[in-house]
Amino acid sequence: MTTVAFRVDASDRIGLGHAMRCLALADALRARRVQTAFAAAALPERTADLLRSRGHTVLLLASAGETWRGEPGGEFDAAAQRADATATQRALATVGPLDWIVVDHYRLGGEWERGAAEFARRVAVIDDNAQRAHDCDLLIDHNVSAVCERYDGLLPGRSLRLLGPRFALLRGQFARAKDAPLRPRARVARLLVAFGGADPTGETEKALEALALPSLSALDADVVVGAANPRLEAIRNLAQARGRVRVHVDAERMDELMDAADLAIGAAGVSALERCAKGLPTVLIAVADNQVPIAQALARRGAAVYLGIAGDVDAHRLARAVGGLAAMPNLVQMMAEKAADTCDGHGARRVAARMLAADIRLRPAAPADRDCVLAWRNHEATRRHALDPAPIDPVSHASWFAERLRDADCVLLIGEDDCGSVGVLRYDVRGAAARVSVYLVPERHGEGLGALLLHAGHRWLAANRPAVRTIDAEVLADNHASRLAFAEAGYTLHRFTLQRRLSSGE
Template identity: 25%
Template sequence: MIAIRVDMNNQIATGHLMRCLSIAEALRFHNEEVMFIVADEQPIEFLSQRNFRYIVLNTQWNNMESEVKELTKIIIDKNIDKLLIDSYQVTYKYLNEISNITKTIYIDDLGKFEYPVNTVICYANYWKKLGYDLNNTKTKYFLGTKYVPLRKEFWNIKNKHISDDVENVLIMTGGSDPYNIAGLMLCGIDRSKYKKIDVICGRYNSNYNDLVAGYRNESNVSIHRNVSNMEDYMMNADIAISAGGTTLYELCACGIPTISYTFVDNQIDNAKQFDEDGLIRYAGDVRDGDIVKSINSILNKMKDDYKLRKDMSHRMQLCVDGRGTMRVADIMCEKCI
């Protein structure tokens, strides 16, 4: 059996869980039995909706060493021969002890230390900056954007048609929006220029009700929450404005000309790398200045430059082809890891 150790809550939001669910869906295509192991009950709604089995450890999600004894018992009792781990809270001791009893696959994008696991998967576009020891024969490395584990809705996306005019703008803020960038953007852009402005709020966005109330009378502005068909909104957009993170890889797969911004440290590297590679324009960090002014400047330039948008879209879809999830599933099903 393959198990996946991952958590979700209002501090780490949904990103880790969503990419693990994508991998689990791909494993089903291989007829692999998959079970999730979580610290608490917060992810249960997502797991139940997708009919995945799960075990709740009833432990602290940010103190993973405290769960080693219970997790070891589960691995032995359930005959788990491979464990995918997706958490920033891991320690060397934790990974080393778990790797002594089962084969471990770790999803990484930080490069904090040399991970004592069987396999490291890092799909981050900046993986070369993380200093992996590729001569380490004890660990296999699968690196780069070809392994981005996107949801199945993105596995077979067609090439994006770029319109001459920019009519539809999509604003996405991730699982939470602590700086109310959605609200600031709506105030800061000339909304009359656009036929449609869709704002996607995550489940932990505390500004959602205020946004709905503030723009209920503007027919071209729609505020959404917890949408299940994100890819439809992406494909209908001419330009997207998005926080950094996995969403940028989804936008690449769709080929949507995009402006990114960041508000936490772990978003900065991939946002800057996409900008350096000429794929997604980076407007800066919310904590460092007038982000709305910066986004507006880039938005106006992109709006008036069809060739720029078309070139960006083409390069984005070359970078992320949408099939990374199946590649990860193939890796996990290999007997040699």
């Protein structure tokens, strides 16, 4: 049985977001019959109980009380990271051999990951700030602001990058059925206020103060807070004084509250993507510096209105923003559509599929592969996005194939896994540079294998053609699947090729 462990912490000071996104991925893995375990140095008992209730093993690091008390901060020094990796290994000793260990922790970086590689076959990192170097096999950054270039120089060449809201680690309740109609939100009558379980900057009270102003008196509201919020009693008093406000403590069905709301007020953490998956437009307040680029990116997409960092936003400014949106129902509906376009809630399933994909093995093409390669290349699904979509006749292909096998500067490889053939890689090598051409076996489309095949090619070149230092690729602008695969494999935009078709009358 495949075994995946998670190293994550949670506390009232650092919040629950890291643990919740790990839980989303762990649930997706459990659905595929994977054994899962969590190792933590700081974890509220209610969170540990939630993890256990979902079938995940929870283990505490023996050194938790001495080295880590759930406080926010920067990356640990090398010695502390090595000590934490050792403590993690000891805590997970009873779980058995690890196929993957996933770490989601701002204070642990490359030094910890190198230690983890000694007791786990592969290391995955969940990150969202691109401020520290990693030594991992897989990096997941599901934020709207995530782009491939952010991690240049911070990752080893072997790392697969899963970037953007397509890989958002959200719980299953937020997964939207394909082509499911969006709930109309053309009229703002009910608000949802949610700033996480801890809300250390007191934004919930600020929102309630805004709701108490005369301009927003006609609106109903649901307010979500955590049981450990030290200002819970004050929040309840404000809600009671205002009226038409329901306070939900540790709400389990946030999806239902989002479905009932017309507009949300919240922060720009993981919950911002949950709201996008439900097509719920938001007035955003950043409660930490690393939320600023996320909030700005969502505002640029038209999915949210961003007011600024918490210290710069008061109740009156918040009330003006909400009141302005309530007066523009068409804008609210447009924001809902833009939010839904940002994220579909299936990211955890996609990441789990990438992690569990069997290793792709590469072998040089042989004469016996000639007819299969032609059939794959001439399939409509392949030709649809080929640079030259015309079918190739068998005689021309036979000549071309024989020449490629003889050409010392052409590397023609067949990818295979435990399920059979995966696809074809061709590298045309010119000194230290190579140009890649890639396509999948048509029956294997939709399995997320493109980036994995490209990564297998990188490893093959490193072992067999070490003089190659750069790889170029050419992709049609409308081939979104291929562009995503190349981005996941670490390719970045180098130059544009523009084309204009001339009409006969010109």
